[in-house]
Amino acid sequence: MRSTALRLVACVLLSALAALAQPPNDYVDMYVAKVKPDRTSDFEALAKMAADANRRNNGDTWIVLQPMYGEHGLYYFASTRKDLAAIETGMTAFEQAMGKALGEAGSRKTFQDWYSCLESSRGELRRRRFDLAMNAPKDPGAVAKMIGGAKWLRISTVRVRPGKASAFEALLKDVKAAVEKSGETTTFNVSQLMSGQPGTVYFVSVAKGTLGDYDSIKTLPQVLGDAGFAAFEKSIADLVFTSETTYYRIVPGLSNPPDEIAAAAPDFWKKQ
Numbered sequence: 155m156r157s158t159a160l161r162l163v164a165c166v167l168l169s170a171l172a173a174l175a176q177p178p179n180d181y182v183d184m185y186v187a188k189v190k191p192d193r194t195s196d197f198e199a200l201a202k203m204a205a206d207a208n209r210r211n212n213g214d215t216w217i218v219l220q221p222m223y224g225e226h227g228l229y230y231f232a233s234t235r236k237d238l239a240a241i242e243t244g245m246t247a248f249e250q251a252m253g254k255a256l257g258e259a260g261s262r263k264t265f266q267d268w269y270s271c272l273e274s275s276r277g278e279l280r281r282r283r284f285d286l287a288m289n290a291p292k293d294p295g296a297v298a299k300m301i302g303g304a305k306w307l308r309i310s311t312v313r314v315r316p317g318k319a320s321a322f323e324a325l326l327k328d329v330k331a332a333v334e335k336s337g338e339t340t341t342f343n344v345s346q347l348m349s350g351q352p353g354t355v356y357f358v359s360v361a362k363g364t365l366g367d368y369d370s371i372k373t374l375p376q377v378l379g380d381a382g383f384a385a386f387e388k389s390i391a392d393l394v395f396t397s398e399t400t401y402y403r404i405v406p407g408l409s410n411p412p413d414e415i416a417a418a419a420p421d422f423w424k425k426q
Contacts, residue, residue, distance in 0.1 A: 186230050
């Protein structure tokens with residue numbers, strides 16, 4: 155029993171040290187709301203009110219994602235952050251914008267109404283792994299154009315076994331090299347869970363303008379070949395607990411995207 159406990163503590167410490175060893179990078183600050191089935195309209199009205207208040211008062215920015223398959227009633231509010239300090243800056247900007255738009259009493263009432271619509275909510279912090287991304291855009295402008303022009307986001311959530319993160323990342327880098335060599339031009343963004351869920355979790359996302367755009371992406375067997383894909387499957391079985399792929403619809407009316415993202419497709423993002 156004592157040996158098992160010591161191994162568990164060692165795994166936790168190693169995970170924490172690995173996170174500390176990573177260089178500073180961008181983060182995705184994610185708020186996930188599960189809405190009561192009979193309160194969807196109320197919730198969306200409040201979300202639109204919050205987006206408008208922040209838009210008009212230099213508040214925080216975010217993009218809302220809604221899963222189309224799997225569990226319904228979920229809304230993901232995703233904000234990019236330059237660093238951890240920017241999370242507090244965004245929170246302050248949000249609160250100030252709500253106060254300016256609604257007043258102290260009105261803002262407090264809005265938050266009460268918001269929470270009354272929810273079955274549950276949680277937060278997640280994800281670190282963007284540009285070193286693992288495939289066909290990554292070359293500059294921030296290209297990133298904004300890619301996200302701004304998207305209407306769909308496909309995210310594969312991969313839960314890695316304890317102590318296998320380095321081996322999984324090495325495998326992902328091999329896939330990255332094969333994808334980029336194959337002539338496939340789709341961007342596969344990668345982020346890693348920092349806080350908000352247990353375990354070691356990676357997210358591989360692909361942004362597209364239509365669902366049909368996903369049909370033309372080369373499959374892994376096409377990229378790796380039969381022998382390469384067989385080796386990949388064997389490695390994945392040793393490294394990964396589970397994986398799940400979800401298609402998300404981007405909801406412009408509930409979002410308040412950064413200006414550079416909205417400028418990429420103004421007609422879409424102005425759908426209020």
